[in-house]
Every structure is written in structure tokens, then in C-alpha cells.
Amino acid sequence: MGDTFDPDLIHSIFKLVWKRSAREEDTPVIDVEVDVGTSKKNRPTTANSSALKVSCELLRIFVIEAVQRAAIIAEAEGIEKIEPTHLERILPQLLLDF
Amino acid sequence: MEKDDGDREIEKEEEDLEMAELLKDRFRLSVITIAESEAKKQSMEVSETVVACIADLAFKLTEQLAKDVEMFSQHAGRKSVNMEDVILSAHRNAHLMTLLRSFSHELKGKEPQSERKRKKYSKKDDKSLQT
Numbered sequence: 001m002g003d004t005f006d007p008d009l010i011h012s013i014f015k016l017v018w019k020r021s022a023r024e025e026d027t028p029v030i031d032v033e034v035d036v037g038t039s040k041k042n043r044p045t046t047a048n049s050s051a052l053k054v055s056c057e058l059l060r061i062f063v064i065e066a067v068q069r070a071a072i073i074a075e076a077e078g079i080e081k082i083e084p085t086h087l088e089r090i091l092p093q094l095l096l097d098f
Numbered sequence: 099m100e101k102d103d104g105d106r107e108i109e110k111e112e113e114d115l116e117m118a119e120l121l122k123d124r125f126r127l128s129v130i131t132i133a134e135s136e137a138k139k140q141s142m143e144v145s146e147t148v149v150a151c152i153a154d155l156a157f158k159l160t161e162q163l164a165k166d167v168e169m170f171s172q173h174a175g176r177k178s179v180n181m182e183d184v185i186l187s188a189h190r191n192a193h194l195m196t197l198l199r200s201f202s203h204e205l206k207g208k209e210p211q212s213e214r215k216r217k218k219y220s221k222k223d224d225k226s227l228q229t
Contacts, residue, residue, distance in 0.1 A: 003132045005125075010160065013121050014179075016114060017164035045168045047179035050205050054184040055163060057201045059156055061194065063129055066152045067136045067144065074142060081143040087151055097191050098159060 004060045007052040014055075018045045062098050069094060122157055129153035163187055181205075 022044060047055075069090040070082045077086070130149055137144045163184070170183040181202045188194045 003128075003135050005128050005132075009121065009124055009128065012117075013125065013157075013160050014164040014167075016118055016121065017161050018168055020114065021165065021168070043177055045171065045177055045179060047167070048181075050181050050202065051167070051179045051184050053205055054181050054198055054202050055160075055167075058163065058184065058188060058194075058198060059160060060132060061197060062156055062159055063132045063152055064136050066155070067133050067142075068140065070144075070148065071137065071140045071142045080141075081145060082137065082148050083145050084147050084151070087148045095155075097194070098188075 005056040007049065007056055010055050010059070011047060011052050014047055014052075015044070062094075065097070066090070066094055125157050125160070126150070126153040129156055 066087070067082070070086040073086040073089050074080070074082045079086075129152060133144055133149050133152055166187045167179045167183045170186055171177070171179045174183075185195060185198045185202060188198055
């Protein structure tokens, strides 16, 4: 398969996002109910290893699709290098597809 | 006390920001490797700006994916994210979903299936021996 993302790296990014969202949720909650449900709510979300591998695959497909689609446009223009204008052309559909 | 808590919160957030930058850089490196090897396959060159843009987009996608997948697992009453949650996050794109599903089957097939197969074979062998 060649190059892909490191599942540990993706896991750390996930954890960072979850920590951030947990803190945003927590601050107003603490004032209202101090001891109710803290043990349950504070338990952070985790991800199992196969879920991370599938996430890596999803991101890999995203990057590859971006390059391939931009390459098609560049080729149609007869240019050997993918320039920002080529990316701009494919960007709307790419973002709709992911 | 409250001030201390506030300071600690700010410190934590600063740490997180540093961490985020570090992760972002590592992520960018992976994107560069993937994008450049893919471009080489197409016998194309990619400008640095394009790769940087793609890296930024992919990072935002990762953050969005993290949020989605957390919500899906919570909706299912779980605290742990599994493969189905990730596949579900691609539900708008049927083709992508099929790709991820077959990838997940490959993953599943790598380890446990070999055991299952062995078990099945052994059972069959037993039956054949019995008959």
C-alpha cells in the first residue's frame, strides 16, 4: 500500500480534539451539577486500533484524491506541475465528497 | 484558589496549543510524503503551496472526523470509537464508504479470520474423521 498516516499521530490529534470539546462542555456543567455524573462524564472518549487504521485510510484517500483530481486538470492544461489554480478548480467537489 | 484554577486552565490551554502545533507539523510531514509519492506515480510535480493547502485541509478534516466519530459513539452509548463509527462518518459518499468497508474487512481478515479458518477446518476434519 505504501505511505500512509501513523495511527498514533491520528490518535493524538483525536485525543486533543476530544479534550478540547470535553473542557468546553465541562465548564458550564460543573456549576450546575457538581457530583452528579462527573465520574461518567469525565471519562474521555477512546478509539480502538482498527478504528484508527480506518481513519488513516480515510485521510490517505482524501490526500490521494486531491492530488489525482488536480493532476487531471493540470494534464488537461498540458502542464507537468500541479499549481494552486488546479487545486482551486477541484476543491469544491472534493470538499463535498468528504 | 479561583485565580490558581484560572491560571492552570490557561496553562493547560497553552500546552494544548503547543501540542496542536507539534501534531500539525508531524501531520504535514505525512501529507507531504503521501502527496509527493502519489504525484510521482502520476509522473507529475506538485507545487509546495498545493501540498501545504492539502495538508491544512486534511488536518481540518481530521478534527471534524474526531468530532463526528465521538458523537456517533456517544449516540450508540459507547465511550470507545470503533470502525463502524469511522465508516459511518463517510455516509454521504457511497463509494468512499464501500472503500472503507472493504478496507475494514481486510483488517479484520488479517488476524482473527486465520484463527477462525483453522477452527473451521479442524471442525470439518473432525466431522470427516467421524463419518
